[in-house]
Amino acid sequence: xxxxxxxxxNERLATLSLMLCLFFNPLGYxxxxxxxxxLTGSYWHTVxxxxxxxxxxxxxxxxxxxxNPLNAIYKWGVEFIGKAKRLFVR
Numbered sequence: 001x002x003x004x005x006x007x008x009x010n011e012r013l014a015t016l017s018l019m020l021c022l023f024f025n026p027l028g029y030x031x032x033x034x035x036x037x038x039l040t041g042s043y044w045h046t047v048x049x050x051x052x053x054x055x056x057x058x059x060x061x062x063x064x065x066x067x068n069p070l071n072a073i074y075k076w077g078v079e080f081i082g083k084a085k086r087l088f089v090r
Contacts, residue, residue: 014065021057 037046062069 010064010066014061014063017057017060017064021054021061 033046033050036049037043040046040049061067
């Protein structure tokens with residue numbers, strides 16, 4: 001029972017981390033971006049701050065969901081190449 005609670009907690013933390021990662025992606029969210037821009041005084045430092053925050057939460061997502069990103073990319077690549085071969089080699 002305890003492991004089930006831990007699994008549910010990790011799934012919730014993974015989802016929250018992914019949502020925060022997407023929120024801090026520096027492609028929007030003008031009010032927070034403007035506030036940090038005023039604090040840093042530099043556009044590029046502000047972008048760096050947002051990318052670091054987004055990257056941190058993306059890392060938390062992978063950690064809490066127990067996904068190895070390298071294995072996921074490898075599996076996706078193998079599947080993609082297999083589909084491409086089937087598409088072009090008939």
